[in-house]
Amino acid sequence: MKNKRRDFLKLTGLTGLGLAGGIFPGLAAGADHTAKEYGYGFDENHLGDMMPDDDNISIIGLYGKWANSLIANKTPSLSFRNKSWKKVDSWRKAAKRRFIERLAMPDIGGIPEVTVHKQYIYDGLHIEEISWQLPYGRPTEAIVLKPANASGPLPGILALHDHAGNKYLGARKIARTTDELPPFLEYHYGHYYEKMAWANQVAKRGYVVLVPDAFAFGSRRVWLKDVPERLRQGLNDNGLRRDSNDNEPEDPKSIAAYNKWAADHASTMAKSLFSAGTTWPGVFLAEDQKALDVLCARKDVDPNKIGCGGLSGGGLRTVMIAGVDPRIKCAVPVGFMTTWKDFIMYKSFTHTWMAYVPLLPNELDFPEIIGLRAPLPTLVLNNSEDQLFTPSEMQRADDILKEVYTKAGAADRYKASFHPGLHKFDQNMQAEAFDWFDKWLKNA
Numbered sequence: 001m002k003n004k005r006r007d008f009l010k011l012t013g014l015t016g017l018g019l020a021g022g023i024f025p026g027l028a029a030g031a032d033h034t035a036k037e038y039g040y041g042f043d044e045n046h047l048g049d050m051m052p053d054d055d056n057i058s059i060i061g062l063y064g065k066w067a068n069s070l071i072a073n074k075t076p077s078l079s080f081r082n083k084s085w086k087k088v089d090s091w092r093k094a095a096k097r098r099f100i101e102r103l104a105m106p107d108i109g110g111i112p113e114v115t116v117h118k119q120y121i122y123d124g125l126h127i128e129e130i131s132w133q134l135p136y137g138r139p140t141e142a143i144v145l146k147p148a149n150a151s152g153p154l155p156g157i158l159a160l161h162d163h164a165g166n167k168y169l170g171a172r173k174i175a176r177t178t179d180e181l182p183p184f185l186e187y188h189y190g191h192y193y194e195k196m197a198w199a200n201q202v203a204k205r206g207y208v209v210l211v212p213d214a215f216a217f218g219s220r221r222v223w224l225k226d227v228p229e230r231l232r233q234g235l236n237d238n239g240l241r242r243d244s245n246d247n248e249p250e251d252p253k254s255i256a257a258y259n260k261w262a263a264d265h266a267s268t269m270a271k272s273l274f275s276a277g278t279t280w281p282g283v284f285l286a287e288d289q290k291a292l293d294v295l296c297a298r299k300d301v302d303p304n305k306i307g308c309g310g311l312s313g314g315g316l317r318t319v320m321i322a323g324v325d326p327r328i329k330c331a332v333p334v335g336f337m338t339t340w341k342d343f344i345m346y347k348s349f350t351h352t353w354m355a356y357v358p359l360l361p362n363e364l365d366f367p368e369i370i371g372l373r374a375p376l377p378t379l380v381l382n383n384s385e386d387q388l389f390t391p392s393e394m395q396r397a398d399d400i401l402k403e404v405y406t407k408a409g410a411a412d413r414y415k416a417s418f419h420p421g422l423h424k425f426d427q428n429m430q431a432e433a434f435d436w437f438d439k440w441l442k443n444a
Contacts, residue, residue, distance in 0.1 A: 058345045068344045071361050078363040080371065080404050088374060088408040095364060096324055096372050102360045103282035103320075108134055111293040115139075121148050125203055127177055131219070132294060134287065141219035142212040142291065143175040145203035146300065155305035155441040156295045157209045158321075158328070159199040160288065161217070162192060163313030163352070167262040168240065168255045170218020171211040174314075175199040184252050192311060194426040202434050206442070208301045212291040214317065215283050222265060224258070231268075233261055270353035280354045281320055288321045296327060303327065305441045309433055311335045311425040312388070316355055323372040330440040332433045333370065334381040334425045335388070337416070339400070340366050342393035350388045367397040368404060375410030379436040381429050384418045394418070413440075 058064020075082050078095040085091040112132035119128050128144040146154060161173040166188070173188055176197035181189075189195050203209040213219045224232050235257055240250065273280055296303040307330040310318050315336030322331035338347070340361040348356075364371075370378055380401065382394050398416040405414035415436070419429050 059347075059349055060344075064345045068341055071340060071344075076361065076363050076365055076368070079365065079368055080374070080407060081400070092372055092374075095368075098363055099357075099360065099369065099372065100324060102279075102357045102363075103285060104278045105282035105286045106278050108136075108286050108290065111297055112140075112290055114294055122177055123200065124148055125200060126150070129177075130294075132290070134290065138219055138223075140213055140287070140291070141171065142210060142294070143171045143177065143199070144208065144210050144298075145175060145199055146208040147204060147206060150206070150208075150300070153300060153302040154206055154208045155307065155437070156298070156301040156303070157199075157202055157207045157437065158288070158292055158295055158306065158308040159202070159209050159211045160308065160310030160314035160317045161211065161214065162311045163217075163316075163354070164188065164192065165263060166255075166259050167217050167221050168258050170213030170220065171199075172218070174310075175209075175211040182250055182252070184250075184255060192424050193430075194424070196427055196430060198311075198425060198430050198433075201430060202437065205434055205438065207307075207437070208295070208298060210291060210295040212288070212294075214313070215280075215287050216262070216269065220287075221258075222262065222269070224261070227265075231265075233264075235261055266352050279357060280352075281316075281357055284317055284354065285320045285324070288317055289325060292321065292325060292327060305329060307331070307437045307441050309334060309437075312423065313354065319366075319370045322376075322378070323369040326373070326376065328373070328376070330377045330379075330437055331370065331373065332379045332381065332436055334429060334433065335383060335386060335423050337367060337380045337382060337394060337397045338389040339393045339397050341396075342390050346390050346393075347388060365397075365400055367400045371401055371404040374405050374408040375413050377413040377436070377440040378405075378415075379433065380414075380416040381425070381433060382416065382418045383421050383423055385421055386423045388423055 056062075056065060058068075060067065078091075078098055079085075080088065080091045080095070112134060114130050114132050117129045117131065119126070121127070124147065125145045126148045129141070130144060131139040131141045133139045159174055161170055164173070166173070169185070169188070172185060174193070174197055176189075189197060199209050199211050216222060224235055224237050240254055240258060270280055273283060292306070295301055296306060306327050308318050308322050308328045309332035311334040313336075315333035318331055318333040319336060322328040322333070343351070343355070343366075370380075378401070380398065384391065386394070401414055401416065402411070405411050417429075417432060419426070425433075
């Protein structure tokens with residue numbers, strides 16, 4: 001199996017691809033341009049063979065086997081799989097409390113006041129461009145989509161955009177608002193979503209969809225002019241979109257340069273957040289919950305029928321918010337499910353600091369974060385040849401979640417699917433995700 005996978009990667013040329021801010025793109029059929037041209041900042045020779053040869057080989061050398069032994073062959077202390085936990089409610093309360101403690105999530109206030117900048121009809125959808133101001137940083141920009149002729153409260157979807165090594169872009173990665181797209185956005189849709197803006201597609205099925213920019217992405221990105229000049233690597237903000245009212249063309253070379261800078265800057269951000277007594281996942285969750293507040297407060301949304309989903313970095317954020325916030329009645333993380341062992345031994349180098357919660361592996365394995373929501377419905381979508389994870393550990397994550405949901409008496413509310421191909425959220429996967437939302441948010 002391992003040899004066949006290595007042969008496949010060499011045949012497709014994947015072994016020559018590099019990382020982009022910790023996450024690198026899959027292949028797009030018929031792509032005419034490289035990812036580097038469109039702002040993904042490849043380190044061309046960084047990857048190499050993605051499969052471990054044996055259990056004695058690891059990304060941290062001989063230390064890998066020892067590091068994994070610290071959590072291997074024992075069930076984490078707050079795992080529902082432990083025999084000591086009998087009732088799902090008492091387990092969830094204790095485990096969720098500890099998870100939130102480990103995140104060190106900052107308090108960022110109450111429901112933010114929303115400003116509506118534009119409203120218009122596009123492709124059968126009523127679209128709003130909105131923003132809200134958090135206690136720090138520039139305003140969070142977001143896009144709201146719903147059927148143009150909708151009436152009455154609809155189910156809501158919190159749609160979380162991907163990482164893709166592109167911090168210049170945020171909500172626009174998955175929400176389309178115009179026929180005229182710059183080449184780098186056309187590339188992104190084709191590369192990951194089989195040319196479909198998935199937020200638009202699910203909105204057309206009768207949902208109000210909110211797509212916010214994440215912390216450090218899009219409108220929330222770190223601006224070069226706001227950091228000391230010595231840290232800018234000779235770059236400035238010229239050619240970059242300054243706000244939603246700026247019609248100045250976006251320069252792909254400037255975007256590519258910014259994304260490379262932002263990838264290098266990620267470790268600085270993580271160190272500063274740790275020094276401030278918080279974590280990157282904790283900030284993600286705090287800001288995503290404010291977006292959820294905004295969605296649930298809308299008069300055109302039924303707050304008792306809220307779903308959440310996203311690919312890759314959006315899948316990670318779905319795992320976190322769906323694990324702790326019961327307002328998420330239906331969750332679909334895509335392209336982000338594995339175990340802590342996978343990160344220890346094989347794959348932490350394909351991910352940024354955004355995934356890691358200090359000390360938590362002693363208490364919960366990674367899939368058990370979203371398992372905290374049991375018995376609420378969860379669909380995990382995987383790609384069988386996903387470059388970011390090890391197949392055996394994706395399968396083990398599925399086994400863990402099956403065990404959690406079965407013990408919670410909700411085996412029918414959990415499902416994992418393995419689709420053929422590389423890291424993506426293609427049309428077949430989107431169809432399965434949308435059917436899952438319909439099943440639990442419309443038909444339940």
